[in-house]
Every structure is written in structure tokens, then in C-alpha cells.
Amino acid sequence: MSTIGSTIAGTIRPERPLASGRNGERRPLSLIFLMLLWLSLLIAFGVLVTLVITIIIDGQGQFSWRLFTEFPASDPDRAGARPAILGSAWVIGTTAVMTIPLGVAAAVHLEEFADKKNWFNRMIELNVQNLAAVPSIVYGLLALAFLTMLGVRDKNIVIAGALALSLLILPVIIISTREALRAVPQEIRQGSLALGATQWQTTWRQTLPSAVPGIATGSILALSRALGEAAPLLVLGALVFVSFDPNGLLSGYTTLPIQIFNWTGRPQEGFHQLAAATSVVLLGLLVIMNGLAITIRNRYQKRW
Amino acid sequence: MSKKIGKAAALTATIAAAALLLSACGGQTTPAEGDGLSGAVAADGSSTVAPLAEAAADQFRDVEPGVNVTVATSGTGGGFKAFCAGETDISDASRPIKDEEAAECEANGIEFTEIVIANDGLAVVVNAENDWIEDITVEQLNKIWAPESEGVVTNWNQVDPSFPDVPLALFGPGTDSGTFDYFTGEINGEEGAIRADYSPSEDDNIIVQGVAGEPGGMGFFGLSYVEENADVIKALEVGGVYPTVETVQDGSYTPLGRPLFIYVSNASYTDKPEVKAFVDYFVANAVSIAEAALFVPLTDEQITVATEELATLG
Amino acid sequence: MSTIASTGGPATRPDLPVTASQFLGRRRYGEIAIRLFLRIAAAITVITTVGILIALAIPSIGFFAEVPVFEFLFGTRWAPRFADASFGVVPLVTATAWTTVLALLVAVPLGLGAAIFLAEYARPRARKVLKPILEILAGVPTVVYGYFALQFVQTTVFREWLQLPTGAFSVLAAGVVMGVMIVPTIASISEDAMSAVPQSMRQGSAALGANRMQTTLRVVFPAALSGIVAAIVLGISRAVGETMIVAIAAGNQARIVTNPLEQGQTMTGFIANAALGDSRVGSLEYDTLFAVGLLLFLITLLINFISIRFVRRFREIY
Numbered sequence: 001m002s003t004i005g006s007t008i009a010g011t012i013r014p015e016r017p018l019a020s021g022r023n024g025e026r027r028p029l030s031l032i033f034l035m036l037l038w039l040s041l042l043i044a045f046g047v048l049v050t051l052v053i054t055i056i057i058d059g060q061g062q063f064s065w066r067l068f069t070e071f072p073a074s075d076p077d078r079a080g081a082r083p084a085i086l087g088s089a090w091v092i093g094t095t096a097v098m099t100i101p102l103g104v105a106a107a108v109h110l111e112e113f114a115d116k117k118n119w120f121n122r123m124i125e126l127n128v129q130n131l132a133a134v135p136s137i138v139y140g141l142l143a144l145a146f147l148t149m150l151g152v153r154d155k156n157i158v159i160a161g162a163l164a165l166s167l168l169i170l171p172v173i174i175i176s177t178r179e180a181l182r183a184v185p186q187e188i189r190q191g192s193l194a195l196g197a198t199q200w201q202t203t204w205r206q207t208l209p210s211a212v213p214g215i216a217t218g219s220i221l222a223l224s225r226a227l228g229e230a231a232p233l234l235v236l237g238a239l240v241f242v243s244f245d246p247n248g249l250l251s252g253y254t255t256l257p258i259q260i261f262n263w264t265g266r267p268q269e270g271f272h273q274l275a276a277a278t279s280v281v282l283l284g285l286l287v288i289m290n291g292l293a294i295t296i297r298n299r300y301q302k303r304w
Numbered sequence: 305m306s307k308k309i310g311k312a313a314a315l316t317a318t319i320a321a322a323a324l325l326l327s328a329c330g331g332q333t334t335p336a337e338g339d340g341l342s343g344a345v346a347a348d349g350s351s352t353v354a355p356l357a358e359a360a361a362d363q364f365r366d367v368e369p370g371v372n373v374t375v376a377t378s379g380t381g382g383g384f385k386a387f388c389a390g391e392t393d394i395s396d397a398s399r400p401i402k403d404e405e406a407a408e409c410e411a412n413g414i415e416f417t418e419i420v421i422a423n424d425g426l427a428v429v430v431n432a433e434n435d436w437i438e439d440i441t442v443e444q445l446n447k448i449w450a451p452e453s454e455g456v457v458t459n460w461n462q463v464d465p466s467f468p469d470v471p472l473a474l475f476g477p478g479t480d481s482g483t484f485d486y487f488t489g490e491i492n493g494e495e496g497a498i499r500a501d502y503s504p505s506e507d508d509n510i511i512v513q514g515v516a517g518e519p520g521g522m523g524f525f526g527l528s529y530v531e532e533n534a535d536v537i538k539a540l541e542v543g544g545v546y547p548t549v550e551t552v553q554d555g556s557y558t559p560l561g562r563p564l565f566i567y568v569s570n571a572s573y574t575d576k577p578e579v580k581a582f583v584d585y586f587v588a589n590a591v592s593i594a595e596a597a598l599f600v601p602l603t604d605e606q607i608t609v610a611t612e613e614l615a616t617l618g
Numbered sequence: 619m620s621t622i623a624s625t626g627g628p629a630t631r632p633d634l635p636v637t638a639s640q641f642l643g644r645r646r647y648g649e650i651a652i653r654l655f656l657r658i659a660a661a662i663t664v665i666t667t668v669g670i671l672i673a674l675a676i677p678s679i680g681f682f683a684e685v686p687v688f689e690f691l692f693g694t695r696w697a698p699r700f701a702d703a704s705f706g707v708v709p710l711v712t713a714t715a716w717t718t719v720l721a722l723l724v725a726v727p728l729g730l731g732a733a734i735f736l737a738e739y740a741r742p743r744a745r746k747v748l749k750p751i752l753e754i755l756a757g758v759p760t761v762v763y764g765y766f767a768l769q770f771v772q773t774t775v776f777r778e779w780l781q782l783p784t785g786a787f788s789v790l791a792a793g794v795v796m797g798v799m800i801v802p803t804i805a806s807i808s809e810d811a812m813s814a815v816p817q818s819m820r821q822g823s824a825a826l827g828a829n830r831m832q833t834t835l836r837v838v839f840p841a842a843l844s845g846i847v848a849a850i851v852l853g854i855s856r857a858v859g860e861t862m863i864v865a866i867a868a869g870n871q872a873r874i875v876t877n878p879l880e881q882g883q884t885m886t887g888f889i890a891n892a893a894l895g896d897s898r899v900g901s902l903e904y905d906t907l908f909a910v911g912l913l914l915f916l917i918t919l920l921i922n923f924i925s926i927r928f929v930r931r932f933r934e935i936y
Contacts, residue, residue, distance in 0.1 A: 030831040037739065040731025041748065044805075047798045048755050054770050055762065074359035074597050102659050109656035121660075128663050130922050133852060134915060135859025137889050138670060141911050145673035153391050154346070156376070167666055174663065200649045221753070228759030231861040231886075235893040241358045241375035243365050252344070252374050257761045261862075264765055265507040266355070267532035267598070279762045286757040294750040377894075451702060473785060478870075478891065479699040500697035500704070503787075503871035503881065506894045510870070513768065517777070517786025 052283065059276030067277055071243045072259070076270025081278045083242045084259035087158075088285075090246045091255055092227055094162035095169070100219050102166075103173030104208075110174070111181040112203050132171035139168040140232030147236075156237045159249040164232040169222040176218025180211040213300035220293035224286050230257035256282045342370035343578035349376075349383025349396030350482045351506060352526045353564050355597040356422055357396050360586045363593065367585065371578045379506065380482025381405075384567075388414055393572035393579045397565040398424065398482030398526075399489075415570040419583075419613050421590055423600035425527040425547035426487060426560040427539040429512075431519055436460070436467050439541040442559065445491045448472065448522065454499035460520055474502035475514035475523035481506065487524055490559040512537060524560075527552070528598035552600045563606075564599070573617050587614050674915055677908035684902055690909065696872035696883075698906045699892075705906065707913065709872045713789060713882030716875050717864055720793025721800055721857040726850060728797070729804030733846075736805070737812035738834045749809075756802035764866030767795035772867060776879075787869030787881035796863050800853045807852065811845020812838050844929045851925030855918050861886040885914050 062076070070080025110128075114121040143164035147155050184207050192202040208215075238258050246253040254262070256278060263275035347357045354377045361373035378386065380397045387395035388409040401409075401418065409416060428440060444463055447453060460467040477484040479496065484504075489495040505511055508525045515521035516536035523537075527547055530539045539547055542560055551557040566586070572579045586593065587610050594601035602610065682690070685705045693706015732752060736745050772791035776782045784790070815838050823833040839846070869881025870891060883891075892907050 027829065030829055033831045033835075034739065037731045037735040040728045041735055041752075044728050044732055044752065044755060044798065044801050048751070048758075050770070051758065051762070051766050054766060058769075071362070071365065072358070073362040074355060075362075078362075102662060105656050105659035106663060109653075109660040113653055113656060114660070124660055124664060126926065127667050129926065130919055131663060131667060133855035133859070133918050133922050134670070135861065135886060135918065137859070137861045137886055137893075138674070138911055138915055140893070141889075141908065142666075142670050142673050145676075145908075146669065153389075156374070170666070171663065198646060198649060200646075200652055221757075224757050228757060228761075230759070230761050231890060234890060237376060237378070239377060239894065241354065241361065241373075243358075243361050243374075244372040252372065257759045257862075260759070260761050260765075265351075265509050267509065267512075267529040269532065275765070279759070279765075282759055283762065286759075287754060290750060290754055290757055294753075298746060451700075480894075494701075496701045498700065500695070500700045500702065501871065501873065503869060504891070505870045506891065510866075513773075514786040514869075517773070521786075 052280075055276045055279045055283075057276075059273050059278075059280055062270070062273045062277040063280075067274070067281065072241060072262075073243075076266075076268050076274055079271070079274060081256065081259055081274075081281065083245055084254050084256045084278070085281075087242070087246050087253035088227060088255040090158050090251075090253060091161045091165065092223055094158060094249065095165045095226055096219070096223055098162060099166035099170050099173060099222075103170050103219075104177050104215060106170075107174045107177035107181060108203060108208070111178045112207065113199065128171045128174050132175060135231075136168055136229055137231040137235060139164050140235030142167065143232065144235055154252075156240060156252055157250045158246055158253050160236050161233050161238060161253065161255070162249075164236060165226040165229060168229065168232060169226050172222040172225070173219055176222070177211070177215050180214025180218065181207060183214060184210045213296050217293045217297040220289055220296070224289040224293075227255075227286065227289070228257055228282070230255070230261055233258055234261075256285075340370060341368050341578045341581055343372070343576060345371060345373045345394065345576075345579050345582050346392040347373065347375045347394040347396060347566075348378050348386050348392045349394075350380040350398040350564070351377040351477075351508070352398040352424060352481070352483050353380075353396035353421070353566070355528070356564065356593060356599060357394070357566070357586075359593045359597040360582070360589070363589065363596075364582055364585050368578070368581055371582065373582060377506075379478070379480025380485065381480050384409075387416070387567060387569065388412055390414055390569075393569050393576065394583070395567040397567060398562065399486045399495075400565065401567060402495075416567045417570060417573075417613055417617050419566050419568065419587060419610050420563045420602065420606055421566050421586065421610070422564045422594040422597075422602060423552050423606075424562055424564050425552040425557050425600065426483060426524055426562060427527050427530045427547050428524050428542060428560070429515055429522070429530060429537040429539050431515055431521045432534075432536050432538050433519055434521075434538070437464075437540060439544055441543060442491060445542075446493075448474070449488075449498055449502075450492050451497050451499050454501050470520040473514065473518035473521045474499075475511040475521065476502055476504060477508070477511070477525065478504035478506050483525060486562055487560070527600065531598060549600045553603050568617065570617060583617075584614065587611060670915065674908050674912040677905040678912045681902065681905035681909040684905075685909075694874060696888075699903055703902075707885075707910065709874045710883060710885045710888055710910065712875045713864075713868065713872075713887070714858060714884040716789045716878060716882065717793040717796060717860075717868060717884055718854060718857040720790060720878060721797035722850070722854065724794050724797025725800040725804050725853050725857075729801045729849070729853070730808055730846070732801065732805040733808035733812060733849075734834055734839075737809045738830065738838065749806075752802050752805055755798065756806075758799070760799070760860065760862035761866075763795050763799055764792075764863045767791045767863055767867035771795055782879060784879040785869075785881060787867060788879050789864075789868050789875055789882050790878040792864045792866075792868035793878065795867065796857055796860055799860070799863070800856050803856060804849045804853045807849035808842070808846045811842035811849065814845070815841045848925055848929050851921060851928075854921055858918055858921070859886060859914065861890050865890040885910050889914075 066080045068080065068085060069082055070078065071082055073079040110121065110124060143160060144155065147160055188206050188210065189202050192206045233255060238254060239262060240252065240254065242252055242254040260275045260278050263271040354375050357375045361375060364373060380399055383392070383395045383397065384401060384405045386392050388405060390412060428445065430437065447463055448457060457463070458472055460470045460472060485495045488498050492498060503514055508529045511523045511525055512529055512533045515523040530537065542557065545551050545557045547557045552561040555561060568583050573583060590607065590610065591601040690705050690707055692708065693704060694708045695704035695706050696709045697704045736749060740748060768791065771794060772788055776784055776788065776791060819837055819841060820833055823837045864884045865887040868884060868887060870883050870887065871881055872883040872888065875882035888910055889907055
């Protein structure tokens with residue numbers, strides 16, 4: 001840290017501006033530091049780009065509309081990922097319906113209504129943080145045990161997969177919703193209460209609407225994570241050959257990650273290319289979902 | 305401002321509706337021919353036999369688009385457990401049913417019929433750059449894979465002093481696999497008896513990767529994976545006989561030539577017309593299906609036997 | 619309508635938590651029902667944890683009836699499904715430890731570097747673009763990462779380009795790719811923590827003549843330390859619990875891993891592989907699955923506990 005003398009001199013002499021872009025970056029150490037930071041970003045992005053390029057190259061033989069319209073087959077030139085795409089849509093849709101209302105409700109309770117000093121509520125908070133770190137495959141085991149207890153024999157059904165994934169992303173939705181709620185300043189709530197609204201009215205009409213962009217962003221990101229999950233579904237026996245469209249909550253299904261895993265296990269090179277092509281489709285879907293979340297965040301996020 | 309929540313809800317609802325709509329209108333497959341059957345056929349079991357069942361399901365869909373056939377791969381042993389619990393209609397198996405498994409089926413009132421659906425050669429493969437061995441004997445195989453060799457036999461030159469000093473790297477199917485049972489039964493004399501320090505995987509492609517990645521690599525799996533990966537692995541002759549369609553069919557590739565089975569639940573066959581239709585189709589087209597799935601088709605003799613078995617069911 | 623002034627509600631006593639008792643007089647039953655629903659929703663998280671514990675514990679009890687706990691925790695041979703079975707979990711734990719450490723060696727520098735850049739150096743517009751791209755790294759399905767690790771990293775990079783003495787699988791390939799996957803987790807939470815440090819602190823530091831690097835490293839970083847540690851710990855949990863990447867790229871042979879270029883089977887890899895087969899409910903093989911799951915769950919719980927205590931001790935409230 002500089003001595004007082006030179007700092008005073010620094011404030012008088014304006015050739016060392018204080019707080020903008022590249023101040024003080026003339027010292028070699030700082031430059032090296034900055035370069036290291038750039039390097040980290042570059043490496044991370046570099047890996048991403050390499051990944052995308054490799055799977056595009058691997059899958060180039062199989063990009064066609066057939067991927068979207070055809071069913072899996074034993075001949076790679078006739079196979080497509082249609083049941084996987086629809087299966088993913090069904091499972092993610094069901095998961096969203098099950099978990100978002102529940103997660104938002106739990107977060108609202110924990111953030112707005114619960115007495116934060118109460119030991120029970122602090123335990124719930126701790127609990128949610130723990131659950132967010134539990135490996136995804138454990139949720140598959142949980143769903144497996146639960147369904148066995150209920151006596152369900154065929155666990156390879158849409159609602160079972162949705163159950164496992166819902167429990168998986170529930171903590172994430174709770175945490176991100178709580179962050180969104182916390183970002184709403186107390187003044188909003190206090191103003192509403194001062195005008196005579198009850199606490200629920202305040203939450204429903206003031207706090208929640210202001211937090212919706214954050215909640216939407218968090219939910220979409222959580223769902224995109226669920227979209228890419230294979231491990232919990234594998235435990236439930238989802239690694240099957242499915243040659244039909246899913247047609248209900250009790251229907252058999254497969255999802256995109258599982259189809260990819262399935263195809264890479266085949267001997268024929270054509271299937272490996274198909275798996276790569278499907279990976280590109282899956283990545284594309286994820287980019288769209290993430291893009292949607294970002295747009296919502298950027299467009300509607302209020303800066304208080 | 306609750307209209308913001310309304311907006312979000314509307315957006316979610318639209319997406320959900322779109323997904324359902326897409327699947328609904330997608331699911332309307334126009335029944336081309338066939339009797340317009342519907343329902344579900346559940347097959348489970350060997351991952352070796354699964355491509356056959358999938359090829360059958362795939363072709364069958366052209367005939368009966370309303371029937372949903374699922375093929376799972378819990379392994380031959382796993383498939384039998386589900387089959388004897390009444391959960392599946394068909395069990396794919398790469399080895400015959402064991403006595404205790406048959407007893408369990410009987411205990412649960414599941415009667416079944418065994419049908420040989422194709423042939424397979426269990427290939428023993430090594431790294432393509434392995435130039436010191438072309439032909440291996442059963443005794444040598446046993447020496448490499450026996451339980452007693454765990455931690456003891458770790459190098460090729462222990463198998464035969466003329467071999468170079470290259471460490472052994474062993475890969476093979478896991479314990480739920482019928483391939484595993486068959487190999488251990490034939491080579492080590494007892495099903496399930498194997499050294500524990502090899503790399504197991506239910507995914508044969510992983511076995512290919514493993515063998516291809518180590519100069520001293522060795523593995524075993526069905527013939528279909530050999531042809532597809534001929535550039536990185538090579539199959540050994542066993543007892544002087546190289547595994548091909550012909551040597552498997554005429555029985556000269558021994559002891560690692562084997563039949564592949566499907567076990568059909570009699571009750572499912574008689575009670576569910578979709579199961580009957582599928583199994584009939586499977587057997588009637590067994591040869592073309594086997595060829596499509598890169599397996600060794602049935603000999604004419606075997607076809608006769610299979611058709612007769614089927615007739616006893618009907 | 620307003621009962622607030624009469625009872626000294628939140629407007630006059632902002633330090634007290636707002637509770638229902640302050641709204642006496644106008645009981646709104648719909649509201650009570652709604653708040654009950656909210657409470658139940660929160661309770662479901664507790665039910666989930668209890669459910670996990672029960673689901674894992676019951677088969678584990680069956681397991682430990684057959685296999686002594688000491689042998690499980692300290693035995694060095696893992697061969698649960700073979701004729702001559704052993705149930706020593708040490709090999710699985712060493713593989714998990716290796717992949718986790720390797721992942722962190724990659725993720726922490728890259729993640730923190732990215733976070734510092736985004737929080738302190740990047741212009742707002744650049745940040746808007748770079749941050750989402752970084753988050754895509756987190757969104758890539760782990761199956762895709764797994765095959766990338768196996769085919770590109772292990773085969774092409776390690777064996778062809780670098781000619782490293784390694785086989786078809788290695789914990790290094792799996793660990794490195796896992797690290798890249800975790801980078802956004804660490805970066806995102808660290809960046810949030812650093813952004814939450816008030817501008818006044820940076821301005822104070824700049825006013826004292828520090829340049830940006832000094833401000834970042836000596837003022838912002840320590841101030842955000844609790845959040846950064848929380849981020850790293852979350853990264854550790856994700857690394858320990860990751861399944862597909864290790865199942866595909868780290869190998870399947872349960873052995874004690876001493877060298878990152880070797881292959882090994884992690885705890886999650888074992889569960890995935892065992893689940894691909896089929897085990898009869900109630901058999902020892904089925905119970906083994908859950909015993910390993912229980913160990914995994916307890917490890918992540920422990921890591922989390924440590925982190926929460928750490929964070930609480932060092933958290934600075936502004």
C-alpha cells in the first residue's frame with residue numbers, strides 16, 4: 001500500500017485516474033494478473049468450443065430431419081430420436097408442473113413467513129442447502145425405494161422419472177427463489193403493510209411479482225439441468241429401447257441423455273455418429289433454454 | 305402486477321400445451337396394415353440379445369404400429385428375475401435358464417417356453433497390435449481368467465514363456481451378463497468364477513475401448529462387436545478355429561459358440577394378442593432379423609425346431 | 619382497516635419478525651389456509667431428507683448384518699458381485715478422492731479467475747455476454763462430457779498428442795473434464811459474492827492508492843471469502859456426486875488408485891454400473907448398492923456441514 005504522501009500526490013495529479021477500466025495496469029504484476037484472468041476465461045471457453053466442435057464433427061454424417069421424426073431402429077441409417085425428444089418434453093413438463101409451485105411455495109414460506117430465529121426453520125434452511133448438494137443418483141435411489149414401497153412394478157414410467165427429477169431440482173428452485181425474494185427491498189413490503197395490506201396480500205401482490213424474473217430465471221436453469229440428467233433415470237430402469245411416442249404419465253419413455261448413452265453402447269459407428277448428432281440437438285435445446293432465462297433476467301430484472 | 309405472475313403462468317402453460325400437442329399429433333401413426341393391434345410388449349434381459357429384439361421390434365412396428373414394444377437390458381440374470389416375477393412378457397437370454405431360476409418361475413406360476421432365436425460366437429479379442437498370438441487354447445484362457453490367477457498371472461509371458469513381457473489388461477462383461485456366465489462356465493468350469501481384478505462393464509463398446517487402449521489388452525464379447533471394430537482389435541482363434549458365421553453355425557467354433565434364446569411367458573402369449581403377434585413375427589423372420597443385427601442366423605434345422613416350439617404354445 | 623399502528627407492527631418495530639399475531643382482529647381464513655400450504659411445502663424438503671435417509675438406511679442395515687462395518691470402511695478389496703466376494707470400500711473412495719481433487723485443481727483456479735474477471739474487470743456489457751456463455755458450460759449434459767473425456771481427452775489428447783503412458787481410461791481425464799464442468803458453479807457463486815461487496819470498499823481502497831489488482835486481492839477477495847468458500851465447497855459436493863463422467867471415462871475396475879493416469883471406479887460409478895444390471899430386492903447385491911449410496915450421502919453431508927460452519931464464522935454482513 002502506498003504511503004500517504006504519494007496518495008495525496010496521486011489525487012492531485014490526475015494522470016493516475018482512480019476508478020475506471022485500466023487504471024494502474026501499467027505495473028507488470030498487474031498486467032500478468034490480468035492476463036491470468038483472461039487466460040482462465042479463455043481456457044474455459046476453449047474447452048467448451050472444442051467440445052462443441054468435436055461433437056459436430058462426430059455427428060456430421062447424421063444431421064437430418066430424420067433425427068427428429070424417426071424412431072430408434074437397428075439400422076443407424078433409419079434411426080431417429082423422436083421418442084427421446086418427446087420423452088424429454090413429457091418428463092420435463094411434468095417435472096416443472098410438480099416442482100415449481102412447490103418450490104416457490106416453500107421458498108415463500110421460508111423467506112416471508114417463517115420465524116427465522118426458530119430452530120425448526122433454521123434446520124429446514126440447513127436441510128435445503130444439504131439437499132442441493134446431494135448427488136443426483138441418490139435421488140434415483142430414493143425414487144426407486146419409494147416406488148418399491150408403493151408396490152409399483154414397472155418403474156420405467158414418465159411420472160417416476162419426473163418424481164426423481166422434481167426432488168432433484170426442488171432445492172435449487174427453493175434457493176434461487178429465496179435469492180430472488182431477498183433481492184426485493186424491504187421498503188416495498190413495508191410500504192404495502194403500511195397501507196394496510198395483510199402479509200399474504202403483500203407477498204402475493206408486491207413481493208412475488210417483483211421477484212418473478214428471478215424466479216423464472218432460476219426455474220429455467222434448474223429445468224435445464226434436469227433435462228441433461230441421466231443417472232437418476234438409469235437407476236429407475238430407463239435404459240430401454242423405446243419405439244413409440246410417450247402417451248401419458250404412465251407410459252414408457254426415454255429421454256435425450258439416455259438415448260445418447262444407449263446409442264454410444266452400440267457397435268456400429270453409425271450409432272456413435274447419431275449419438276453425437278443427438279448431443280448437438282440436446283446442447284441446442286439447452287442453449288435455447290439458458291438464453292430464455294438470460295433474456296428474462298436482463299429484460300425484466302429490476303435494479304433497486 | 306399480479307399480471308406478471310399471470311404472464312409467467314401463461315408462458316408455462318403454453319409451453320406445456322405445445323409439448324403435449326406435439327406428442328399428441330405425433331403419436332397418430334396411421335395404421336398401415338395389420339389388424340390394428342394395440343398394447344404393450346415388455347422384453348428384458350441380455351444386452352447381447354437385445355439388438356435382436358430391437359431389430360424385431362423395429363421391423364414389427366411397420367406391421368403393427370399400434371403395439372408398443374420395449375426392450376430393456378438388465379442382463380440375462382436380471383431379465384430372468386423380472387420375468388419370473390411376472391413383470392415381463394419375454395426374457396432375452398444369452399445362456400439357458402438356470403435351475404434355480406426355473407424353480408422361481410415355477411414357484412410364481414410362470415410357465416415359459418424356450419426358443420432358440422439366433423446363434424452367436426463369443427469372440428476372444430486382443431489389441432490389434434498384438435502380434436505374438438493368433439490362436440489360443442482353452443487351457444491358456446483358463447490360466448488367464450481363473451479366480452486363482454487374481455493378482456498372480458499379470459503378464460503375457462506368464463501365459464507362455466515365448467510371449468513378450470507385456471502386462472495383461474483384462475476387460476469383460478459384468479456379473480449380470482449372460483455372456484459373462486457363459487464364458488466363465490465354459491472356460492473356468494463354473495459360472496461366475498472369475499478373477500476379480502479385471503475391468504467389468506455392461507457396455508461392450510467400453511470393453512472394445514479398453515482392449516484397444518492397452519497393448520496387452522484382452523477381452524471377450526459377442527461377434528457383432530468384432531466386425532465393427534476390426535481396425536483396433538482382433539479376434540483370436542480358439543483351439544485353431546476362427547469365429548465366423550459358418551464356424552459358429554456348424555459347431556466347429558467351440559466351446560465358445562452358443563445359441564441365443566428368448567423365453568416367452570405362456571400366459572402372455574395366450575392372453576395378449578400383441579405378444580402372440582410379436583413372437584410369431586420374431587420367429588418367422590428370425591433369419592433376416594439376425595442378419596440385420598449382425599448375428600449368426602439359425603440353421604435350417606434350428607428354424608424347424610423353433611417353429612415347432614412356437615406351435616406348442618399357440 | 620389498519621391494525622398495524624395499534625399493535626406496533628413492522629413499520630414501527632422493524633427489528634421484530636413479522637408474525638401473524640400482529641394481525642389480529644380481521645381473521646382471513648383463506649390466508650390461513652394458504653399459509654398452511656406454504657408451511658407444508660417447506661416441510662416437504664424435510665420429508666425428502668428423511669425419505670432419503672430411510673431409503674438408504676433400511677437396505678444398509680441388511681447389508682451391515684452380513685458385512686462388518688470395519689471391513690466395509692477399511693477393507694481394500696472391492697469385489698461385491700463375484701463368487702469370492704469382498705466388500706472393502708477403500709478402492710472406491712480413493713478413486714472418488716482422486717477425481718475430486720483433480721477436478722478442483724482445474725476448477726478453482728479457472729473458476730476464481732473467471733469470477734474475478736467478471737466481477738472486477740469486465741464492463742457490464744461484456745459481463746452480460748460472458749456470464750451466460752459460462753453458464754452453458756454447466757448446462758452441458760454429463761453424458762456428453764463423459765464421452766468427450768473418453769474419446770477426445772483420453773484418447774486424442776493424452777494418448778495421441780501427449781503420448782502419456784495411460785490406458786483406455788484414466789481418472790485424470792475424468793477429473794479434468796469434471797473440473798471444467800464445475801467451473802461455472804464456482805465462478806457464478808464467487809462472482810455473486812464479490813459483487814455483493816459494496817462499492818464503498820473498493821472506492822476506499824482506490825482512494826488509498828491501490829490499483830485494481832491490489833484492491834481485488836486484498837480487499838474484495840477477503841471480504842467475499844465466505845461466499846467463495848461456499849462456492850468451492852459446493853463444487854466439491856458436485857465433484858464427489860458426479861456420476862456419468864466417471865462412469866464413462868474413469869474406468870470400471872475397482873482398484874486402489876495411486877497414479878492419476880490409471881483407471882479406477884468411483885462410488886458413483888459403482889452405483890451406476892450396478893444399477894444398469896439388475897439386483898433382486900433384498901439380496902446382498904441390492905443392499906450393497908444402498909450401502910455405498912449411504913456412504914456417499916454422509917460424505918456430502920459432512921462436507922456441507924463443514925462449509926456452513928465455516929461460512930457462518932467468516933461471513934461479513936454489510
